[in-house]
Amino acid sequence: MQPSLDTVFAALADPTRRAILQMLLEDDMAVTDVADPFEMSLAAISKHLTILTRAGLISQEKRGRVKWCKLEPDALKSASVWMQGFGQFEPVNLDAFEAFLERELGTPAND
Amino acid sequence: MQPSLDTVFAALADPTRRAILQMLLEDDMAVTDVADPFEMSLAAISKHLTILTRAGLISQEKRGRVKWCKLEPDALKSASVWMQGFGQFEPVNLDAFEAFLERELGTPAND
DNA sequence: GGTTTGGTCAACCATTCGGTTGAATATGGG
DNA sequence: CCCATATTCAACCGAATGGTTGACCAAACC
Numbered sequence A, B: 001m002q003p004s005l006d007t008v009f010a011a012l013a014d015p016t017r018r019a020i021l022q023m024l025l026e027d028d029m030a031v032t033d034v035a036d037p038f039e040m041s042l043a044a045i046s047k048h049l050t051i052l053t054r055a056g057l058i059s060q061e062k063r064g065r066v067k068w069c070k071l072e073p074d075a076l077k078s079a080s081v082w083m084q085g086f087g088q089f090e091p092v093n094l095d096a097f098e099a100f101l102e103r104e105l106g107t108p109a110n111d
Numbered sequence C: 001g002g003t004t005t006g007g008t009c010a011a012c013c014a015t016t017c018g019g020t021t022g023a024a025t026a027t028g029g030g
Numbered sequence D: 001c002c003c004a005t006a007t008t009c010a011a012c013c014g015a016a017t018g019g020t021t022g023a024c025c026a027a028a029c030c
Helices: A005-012 A013-024 A029-033 A042-054 A075-084 A094-105 B005-012 B014-026 B031-035 B042-054 B074-082 B094-105
Strands: A058-063 A068-071 B058-063 B066-070
Touching: A005 A013, A005 A042, A005 A075, A005 B005, A005 B014, A013 A029, A013 A058, A013 B031, A029 A042, A029 A068, A042 A058, A042 B074, A058 B005, A058 B014, A075 B074, A094 B031, B005 B014, B005 B031, B005 B042, B005 B074, B014 B042, B014 B058, B031 B042, B031 B066
Parallel strands: none
Antiparallel strands: A058 A068, B058 B066
């Protein structure tokens, strides 16, 4: 199943999963280390990570017996673009926004 | 219950509800008219509208025997801001973005 | 080779979700 | 007043969610 708006938004709807994403913003982490600050079983965290992976929000790579989790922030792009359609509160079109990014950063906005 | 990221994202996770939001982008609508294009009962749509209301994404106002539904796009702002925290894919800080909006539109970005 | 360590799997459980149907509650019109 | 219209309520249903526990598997260590 490739990530859809359904799966992305559903993945974001859980506070544990959002907290995990924010932790991964710092650095890649092993599953055990992700689970550490939470007061729930490792198996539960493992499930959350599976959901995040299926939503495309993270990727997991096994090196040795350690499975590393890595943020994949591009998955947020589709959701972000969808929300920008509600331009009434953010009255800017994507073209102008990308142009802004290019001016500010000197790099194309779409990778 | 005041809208949280939980309720906002959960509300957005359903395709029917996203479709409703997009319909309301056009204009305010009565509950019956919202339900019309969907192949499900009026009661089901009524439930969806309740969920959208509790998420703060729409408001409902009863005039006569008709209940009008109105988009409240500001509710997306908190979710949007949260997602912008993942600046790796959208490498711009809010201050710069607001400054951009002011330049582009000549109005303050935050209402 | 036996034992940790890291992580998933499988079964289970309570709760929530998305839908149905039928009854109930306004409000408005003739 | 009676009826149609607009909408919700209440009870029910099957499926999905978020959690648990214990067994399991694979890699690493002594």
